[in-house]
Amino acid sequence: MMTRRDGKVEDKEKAVVDKIADQLEILKGTQQDIFDLFCHIKNRNWQESALYFSSHLLNPDHFKHLLAYHEIEFDALMVETAEIRSNRLLEIIKPKLVDSIEWGTFACEGTSQQASFITKEPVTLFKAISKSISYSIVLPWIQLMLDKGALRVSKETVYLVQEPEEKVLFEFSNSLFKHDSEANAFYIDPLEGAQKSIGSGDLLIAFLKYTNLNYLVEHIDLKNLLTLTGSIGVAVSNGGHLPTCDGVQVSAITSGHYFANQGHPNAINEIKDDQVEIRYCNHCSGGHGRQAGICDDKDRRFTTINTSEMLTEHGFYLVK
Incomplete structure (x- = not known):
């Protein structure tokens, strides 16, 4: 900052700064980050400067006073730019x-989904x-x-x-x-x-x-997941028919879940807001074949699961 007080930087000034940095044992990678941060702050580019205030770049405790000098609230800037830093x-x-x-070939008997492909796993x-x-x-x-x-x-x-x-x-x-x-x-x-x-x-x-x-x-x-993967939606069932991948039925919930025991299929019936409605099967004595539908659903055996839980624990079969 001192070398730029007169609006220009002489070679001998830069050499002195580099020598001081070396004497202080500031590593080359950190020197470059400090310089980049200075440039962003000088140009009042706060969002770009926020990228450097993280544990793998610069220690915030050593540099956030520069933001305070410009009356920029550090904590608010970190919250504001958290998603931006990830998205970069x-x-x-x-x-x-x-x-x-x-991707595999998608099919579901009688479905209205206009899709040709389905992910081979959730x-x-x-x-x-x-x-x-x-x-x-x-x-x-x-x-x-x-x-x-x-x-x-x-x-x-x-x-x-x-x-x-x-x-x-x-x-x-x-x-x-x-x-x-x-x-x-x-x-x-x-x-x-x-x-x-x-x-x-x-x-x-x-x-x-x-x-x-x-x-x-x-x-x-x-919605973000669909956008990132170029998908148009999630594979859902059609009545008692399960979606298939390359001719083999797929289950919305994997075996071992509290309502997906013994390998029985479970299909997404509908997604409403933050809830996924599952048509499930846990009352038949045997498994299902390659093209078998969900069990007799006269008793309409449905349950719901939170979308966020589905995203993190089970995943979705996506279609495009």
Whole structure:
């Protein structure tokens, strides 16, 4: 800020600032983030500046006084931009998310749904995102964390440096990530695996947390899920007929749920506001065949489940 008081920056001024930063042992990645934050604040671009106030970029306690100087309320800005911060990263992930979903041929006897395809398994946002987060997406993030001293590499293990104690983030033996000690840099080996999903372990959880994608996972609704996956709706039943994927019936709720025992099929009858109405079967003695309908429904055996629970615990068969 001092070097720009006269509206221009001389090379010797920049050299002094860089030297001070080095003497203070501020890592290169953090130096760049501080500079970017300064530029956004200088231009009063508050939403962009908010992207840097998170635990994996800059420590808010060291920089939020700059917002106070401009009479910007830090907590209010964080609430206002939480979804924006998540959506920025989702813009990068969305194409991979769409590609990660497998589709089969959709059919349901007598249905009025104008769809040709159905997902081969129920889709939840967490499952879709976890499949779409590849090594190539995570590589810049773990390098950034390493440059800022938030990660430590010891032999064959990468640790997340945090209070009150360090936590194992991943082991090289179970990962395509490798580390060049001389360059202090991560790389992917083999490089052909760059588009492979990192899986659903601690690394994914940490990535979601530090990039604010966990906010998105927790706050997504069915409409958002349909938009993100390019779907037109959810597969529903038609009377006693179940929807099928490649000729095999699909069940709205998986076996093991309190009203989906013994593998009996359960179909979505209707979705109203935040409730999913399920036509279910738990009163017949045997299972069902490939084309079997739901059991005799003269007693209209229905129950409801909250849409958010369906999204997180079971997922929906989507159609397009």
